[in-house]
Amino acid sequence: MLYKRDLEKHVERMASYFPAILITGARQSGKTTLLRQLYPQYSYVSLDMPSNAAKAENEPASFLAEHTPPVVIDEVQYAPKIFRHLKVAIDRTRECNGRFFLTGSQKFTLMREVSESLAGRCGILHLENLSMxxxxxxxxxxxxxxxxxxxxxxxxxxxxQRIDPEDFYSAYIATYIERDVRQLLRISSLRDFERFIRACAARSGQLLNKSEIARDVGITPTTVNEWLSVLEASNQITLLEPYFGNISKRLVKSPKLYINDSGLLCFLLGLSPSSLTNSYYAGAVWESFILSELRKILQSFPHASLWFYRDKQREVDFLIDIEGQLH
Structure with missing residues (x-):
């Protein structure tokens, strides 16, 4: 069954006034399926295929001549040089909107390229995994x-639903490490990185303690910073910042760490449906799930921001700020 995604109306709205639309999201979140459902008549090319990525990166003008709009270009982060050529292609017929749809799973890399080359020409949306x-x-x-x-x-x-979640997540982690991590970082030990992900899972819903993670995994705090950036850039974790009336204080207090998908979190923790209920980690899994649902809901509120609050006497897991009103 194909699911109707809540983001569809936002995609169609942005396509009415932007020449290009970028949709970011974790691998397997449904970005390509969403676009192919909405725009089945558009041509499609994936840069996950190395030959396509090489052509788009090394011969971007020729690549775009072969794949004329309207077109969906999947996993566009693998060809960063294409963005300047997209700008030229867009500016030739600037009045035509909704011609280029781009997807990618490395949020920060893509945002940098878009801000440098496609500012004012590209709408940006983020697709989460399925919501309830x-x-x-x-x-x-x-x-x-x-x-x-x-x-x-x-x-x-x-x-x-015949797919065994354990098989799915095992393959997902292997693919994620092989593709995204190798591209973003030069890691001497992929096994250490997998141990790092599991250490993060064991701390989902907790204040981030980089020194503790570094000690448990056997890496430096500097490496923890780098690897957290990779997990965040590829939409695997959320670092939820604390709320303070004084904005400068937000910069010096520790965020809370969350694994974004509860199923991935359960897999990393070795939890099955039957063992989850009585597990030590049950509360953390539920809290991570609630954060994920709030993130999905708040996509319909462009001026909303999400925080947590903690002082010496009180703690609020999630605090929503919508145009200055706290909820």
Missing amino acids: HELSQSPLAVSDHGAILARGFFPQLWRD
Whole structure:
């Protein structure tokens, strides 16, 4: 079953007044499926294929001549040199909107390229994994919330419920490390990086303590900073900042660390639907799930921001600021 995504209306709206649209999101969040559902008549090319990526990076003008708009270019972060040529192509017929749809799973890299080359020409949207609202469309959806959390919210797991989540997440981690991590970092030990991800999972919902993670994994605090940046850039984690009336204080207090998808979190923690309920980590999994749902809901509120609050006497897990009003 293909799910109707809440982001669809935002994509169509932006396509009416931007020549290009960039959709970011974690691998397997459904970016390509969303665009191919909305625009089946558009041509499609994926830069996940090395030959396509090489052509787009080394011969961007020729690549764009071969793939004329309207076109969907998937995983565009693999060809950063294409962005300047996209600007030229857009400016030839600036009045025509919704001609280039770009997707990518490395948010920070893409944002930098767009800000440098496509400012004012490209609308930017972020696609999260399935929300509970989107999942409720399925007549096959599981009623046991614990089972839903343990399965997670990657669309493929719900399109085909024969897929074993453990098989899916094992392959997902291997693919993620092989492709995204190797591209973003020069890591001498991929095993250390996988241990690092699991150490982060064990601390989901907690204040970030980089020194503790460094000690447990056997890496330096500087390396922890670099690797956290990779997880955040590829949409695997959220670093939730504390709320203070004094903005400068937000810069010096520790954020809370969350794994974005509850199913991935359960896999990293070795939790099954049956073991989740009584697990030491049950509260952290639920808290991570709630944060993820709030992030999805707040996409409809462009001026909203999400924080947590903690002082010596009180703690609020999630605080929503919408145009100065706290909720």
